[in-house]
Amino acid sequence: MSKLKIKLIALGLLVTGIFAWVVTTQGPLAAIKVTLDKATTGALNNGVFGMGTLEARHSYNLAPTLTSRVGRILVDQGDRVRAGQLLAEMDAVDLNDRVTSSQQAAERSQYAIRVAEAQLAEAQSRVKTASSAYTRLAELREGGYVSQEMLDAKLHEKNAALAAVASASAALSSARLDQVRTQADASGIGKLRAQTRLLSPIDGIVTARLAEPGVTVVAGQTVIQVIDPKSIWVKTRIDQKHAGLVRVGQPAEIVLRSQANKVLPGVVKRIEQIGDAITEERIVNVEFAATAAGAMLGELAEVTIKLPQLEKALSIPGAALKQREKQDGVWVLQGGQVQFRPVQAGLTTLEGRTLIVSGLAEGDEVIVYSQQQLRPGMKVKVVKELVKAKP
């Protein structure tokens, strides 16, 4: 056999070998590659993630009680205000005149009382005079010095004076009541006048100035909005599926969209009683642990609520948990073939570890990643990783 022939045969074998290797490992006949991982026991840091917007817990929309025109506005957005400070005033129209008029009326009623008092005094004096004249005539009549007719005339004079006293005292009472009425009127008009002034109910910050002088607003339409900056919290929307373990007082981490690299500590302050039925979300209010500088209302925030840590929990990578016919389970290798093993799975943490309640023991190997959807009895090849991590 010539050397050349041997060489050629060797070359032929080499080519055939490469061909066979390529066909069985690279093409459609290659075995499905999978990776394995063990179920491990350890502490699981559990958490719930949600998105929210910054809102003030106490927000005051100041509005006039009557439809009116805005007279003047004394503050602008961002101004710090004190409780009781005048922020805006509606145009009073004729209210000032009505206040003056009612005050005048109240004053006038004072004089009416004095007139009535004087009239009463005069009537009382007339009663006194008429009584003594009558007594004197009555003594003379007993002696027969005057006629009966004269005595009768005096009696009538006395009775008339008594009636005048009654009338004058009634007039005085009426004047007194009149004074009470006019004073009440004046105070009522004054209160109406005070309603046109919008005062700050709290020490806070003006967040909105929604009308300008000269604009007419209807009753109840907000002109100025004031919030309490200490009451800013994140109104967080949590998927109802994950919201079951959230409790008031749990710590949270807040990342504001404007400060994406900063994690601000917070705490769950309130869980709202009514959830959102359409979006299937629960609303959880998370307060900042310290006042967040530069936070603006309406800003988007990412909230991660930390749930109590689970000690000694059996877990597998979340990618290993699959569902077949609504049954949770994992794929395991048995004698080189894949099999589906049903398990009872619990929550999945934010790091992607899934809690295993039952169905697996510590150290059991499960298939995590695969190049194709697995079917029972499939032949697979175990590799370390399917995708080379990019540096």
Next chain:
Amino acid sequence: MINLAGRDILHGWGKFVFTGIGLGLLIGVTLTMAGVYRGMVDDANVMIDNSGADLWVVQQDTLGPYAEPSSVRDDVARDLLGRSGILDAGNVTYLTMQASAVKQATGQRREVRVMLVGFEPGKPGEPAYLVAGRPIVRSHYEALADLKTGFALGEKVRLRRHDYTVVGLTQRMVSSGGDPMIFIPLQDAQEVQFLKDNDALINERARTASNPAFNRPNVPGLLEAVQASQTTSHFVNTVLVRLAPGADAEEVAGEIRRWKHLQAYTRAQMEEILIARLIATSSKQIFMFLVILAIVSAAIVAFIIYTMTLNKMREIAVLKLIGATNQTISSMILQQALGLGLIGFMVGKLSATLWAPLFPKYILLLPEDAISGFFLVMLMCALASIFAIRAALRVDPANAIG
């Protein structure tokens, strides 16, 4: 008896092998083209398989969600869950769009055409397997990306108004057009689909505000309410339904069509829509090209063998002169032709297998195609050698001495 064919090949083996390799590359191109065609059909099939659905519930009178736009209210899924025969139903949105990511190392922006899929974790529509990373656990701004997108784990991908973090990678998750898929939570996907960009939002608000019907001075709050209603969307493109074991797909689909006023497609119907309608012309185009390429390859193989024999006319004449039988000469030519075909097929299969993963779209090389290709190549070589044999047998032995 010595093997004449072998001796002849050994005599000019370099030429023979290189002719074989050249032929092989041509066969490789033909096999690849068959793979392109198969891959195209497979892209459509794999999308149906990966959705994990038995029924597609879409808008009435549409061929949605892949072949035509379709929009359905997202509470339909809950209605469907209550019907008998239905095990599970999941809302899904599909949107073909441009995703971009900034490479951290170089700062370059890279754009990829993707099909954005919004799904509910744990419901039909979720990718059935991952090759790296973990499933989506946060309810917002996490994404699973197909390997073909080129995105890596931990990379931030910009989709319209938000950045999404790639937390898991999938493989072979493509649209019927071959665009790789990116999976994000349903609510985010609805926002991407309907909320557009900030400029559009502001313009839309201004348009509403300038409409006197919505902006009424004596009804404070009306404008805000109208604007709020414009920025929420509760539409999805399809509801994927998984049937309970033993339920009849056609029966359940018929019930949905009749009573829910929606269109429902079974798996077979969806395959028909995708393969017979959506990719029909483009796949036919590729198939025509494959046919022509196969014919051209066959012709070239025939010519090569024919000319190879013609080049050896003098040697054949000598063989005849020394008394070689017709059978000896024919078998030599046939063996050489088949040998050439064998080398060609091996080189072709090898090259097609090796360069197939480099293609941007999926190339499916089926073993059946390779086997039928092998027999076709051998048949072509045998047929081509008949012409060469005829020419060889007709040669006059006198030619040997000129």
